[in-house]
Amino acid sequence: MTIENTLFAAADKMRGSMDPGEYKHVALGLIFLRYVSTAFQRHHDELLDKYGEEAAEDYDEYLSEGIFWVPDAARWKHLSANSKDPKIGVMVDDAMRAIESENDSLKGALPKVFGRAGVDPGVVSGLIDLFSNIKLEGTPKDFDLIGRIYEYFISEFASNEGKRGGDFHTPKSVVEVIVDMIEPVKGRLYEPCHGSGSFMVHSEKFLDAHKYRREDLAIYGQERNHTTYGLARMNLAIRGIMARLEWNPEGTLLRDAFPDEKFDYVMANPPFNISDWSGDILAEDRRWKFGTPPAGNANFAWMQHIYDKLGSTGIAGVVMANGSMSSMSSGEGDIRRAMVEAEAVDAMIALPGQLFYGTQIPACIWILAKDKSNGVAKDAKLRDRRGEMLFIDARKMGALVPGSRKQKELSREEIARIAAAYHAWRGEPDAGAYADEPGFCKAASMEEIAKHNYVLTPGRYVGAGATEDDDEPFGEKFDRLTAELRAQFAEGRRLEQKISTQLEKLQ
Known part of the structure; x- marks a missing residue:
């Protein structure tokens, strides 16, 4: 599935199941969670391979690299594994709160709307499954793709909100x-x-x-x-x-x-x-x-x-x-x-x-x-x-x-x-x-x-820009355009007569 198809499917899943004003919270919040979790997991695996479990769970190792610390319950693999749980919306909200509590620069910035009564858990579950198929590396190489995703959803709910x-x-x-x-x-x-x-x-x-x-x-x-x-x-x-x-x-x-x-x-x-x-x-x-x-x-x-x-x-x-x-x-x-x-x-x-x-x-x-x-x-x-x-x-x-x-x-x-x-x-x-x-x-x-x-x-x-010269002599162009106009008039009269005939049959 191409990225465009994935995004269209995600928007289609949300459309009709929630107010358009919720799109931005749900779609972009999950994309954010997907990226920060991927970046964390990439660095976690590198540290685990090089230095072992203790280094992989050291908060400062992530801070020094400008990577957000993502607690266990907020990691994408955990949410993906539990995406069919009826309480998945509440789990995502808790994941957002957990990330904010561990990263001061994000306090108050992340949406907690996934567990609301008006948000269908099936939509959240489906979006998690869809976004799991988006290939991210967890590096700055992802930014162009993320930019396209943000642009798509921002434009989507901008047009829906009027x-x-x-x-x-x-x-x-x-x-x-x-x-x-x-x-x-x-x-x-x-x-x-x-x-x-x-x-x-x-x-x-x-x-x-x-x-x-x-x-x-x-x-x-x-x-x-x-x-x-x-x-x-x-x-x-x-x-x-x-x-x-x-x-x-x-x-x-x-x-x-x-x-x-x-x-x-x-x-x-x-x-x-x-x-x-x-x-x-x-x-x-x-x-x-x-x-x-x-x-x-x-x-x-x-x-x-x-x-x-x-x-x-x-x-x-x-x-x-x-x-x-x-x-x-x-x-x-x-x-x-x-x-x-x-x-x-x-x-x-x-x-x-x-x-x-x-x-x-x-x-x-x-x-x-x-x-x-x-x-x-x-x-x-x-x-x-x-x-x-x-x-x-x-x-x-x-x-x-x-x-x-x-x-x-x-x-x-x-x-x-x-x-x-x-x-x-x-x-x-x-x-x-x-x-x-x-x-x-x-x-x-x-x-x-x-x-x-x-x-x-x-x-x-x-002023007006220069017009391209098509090298057709004025006299010839005038005759040609006049002939085209007369033909269009004749076609108009023919269609008018045809419509009148059809209307008479209906009487």
């Missing part, structure tokens, strides 16, 4: 665009609404792929949803990623968990167009440097909070609803104008539709920068970008995910093209010379942006 499900999940290709554009390699990274931790995970993958040290990037994040907070902790822990995550039930905008901190990088996919964000309470907040956000929409509250968290040379990538680029209601147009005139906005990227799970709301990416001069006085290798912005129109990019009729994703080549245009425009070393590409990217002056009344929709600036 539009709000997209609040906690950013599609992988959108994450990759932002990470590849702002390149968080050294300093402090912050996620103000970290969701499942996808930005953090890809940032670490970026570091590893480009031979940077993980120790050079400190990660911070906060999240309002406690379930999602736990999911992120599992997601990071399984990869050995160290981060300071805070659960903040009041919400980031109302109570900043890091009030005195500034960051080199911020990445965020805040919930779109939220009206219940306590805007009336925060009307006089010091963060609203560019104008007070409307009480009925938090989009520009998020943007200004994120900009406020940037250090003197910080840069941010923010996913936003398309309306943020053009809305003039409730003072949003004035805030946007103030941000542009203050050189707070570096680049705008229009994304293709159908990227997000559970919602078809079109989205864009704002790149914010605290210092668009790129510190020219300190580093002459970088280009001063003050007085202009980069616009990238990626709406024509993306293709349907194999097996899906409506879900799209960007390819690695498309992601690289977007990031390369941005790096070239910034004047980064080895990025090549920047040039406008009609239909794709344009470096627009402040004067040009002002002429468009500070509407930041990339399509207004990049």
Whole structure:
């Protein structure tokens, strides 16, 4: 059975037997348990072969290798052997508690929902049997596979939970665009609404792929949803990623968990167009440097909070609803104008539709920068970008995910093209010379942006791309297309007559 078939069978087993909101607890909790148990068992067998039973049961031997200690009753082989027990759900919950009690970094992070009255023990049993067939080595080589499993189930229950499900999940290709554009390699990274931790995970993958040290990037994040907070902790822990995550039930905008901190990088996919964000309470907040956000929409509250968290040379990538680029209601147009005139906005990227799970709301990416001069006085290798912005129109990019009729994703080549245009425009070393590409990217002056009344929709600036010349003479093409149109009209009349005849027979 392929991994895709296994995951589909697992989702199908859960579908109809529990609320979609439980999927993430059950599926991802068991995957976490399966991996940490496999990693433990691998190291246990190595120690047993080399040094004997005493070393194999020495807690410190696992701690020194960054491997979680898994007590006997929590080990996968024990749960698998007892998977048909009617109390298997309770046994899994106890296994989660036992792992938390032995590993301080996991306290409060693991789900204990398997023994609930609403969860069929047969489903838990079946999932254990299915996940036992997934081949894991218990090493970092498993992370790509685990990432695919997380992505599958996160997307599965995001679409089942409806539009709000997209609040906690950013599609992988959108994450990759932002990470590849702002390149968080050294300093402090912050996620103000970290969701499942996808930005953090890809940032670490970026570091590893480009031979940077993980120790050079400190990660911070906060999240309002406690379930999602736990999911992120599992997601990071399984990869050995160290981060300071805070659960903040009041919400980031109302109570900043890091009030005195500034960051080199911020990445965020805040919930779109939220009206219940306590805007009336925060009307006089010091963060609203560019104008007070409307009480009925938090989009520009998020943007200004994120900009406020940037250090003197910080840069941010923010996913936003398309309306943020053009809305003039409730003072949003004035805030946007103030941000542009203050050189707070570096680049705008229009994304293709159908990227997000559970919602078809079109989205864009704002790149914010605290210092668009790129510190020219300190580093002459970088280009001063003050007085202009980069616009990238990626709406024509993306293709349907194999097996899906409506879900799209960007390819690695498309992601690289977007990031390369941005790096070239910034004047980064080895990025090549920047040039406008009609239909794709344009470096627009402040004067040009002002002429468009500070509407930041990339399509207004990049123009139309070049059309391919098919070498067919205009006269011949006109005659051919006219003939095709007449034939279609004739076919339409024929079908209309046929339908009328059939209707008459029914009278």
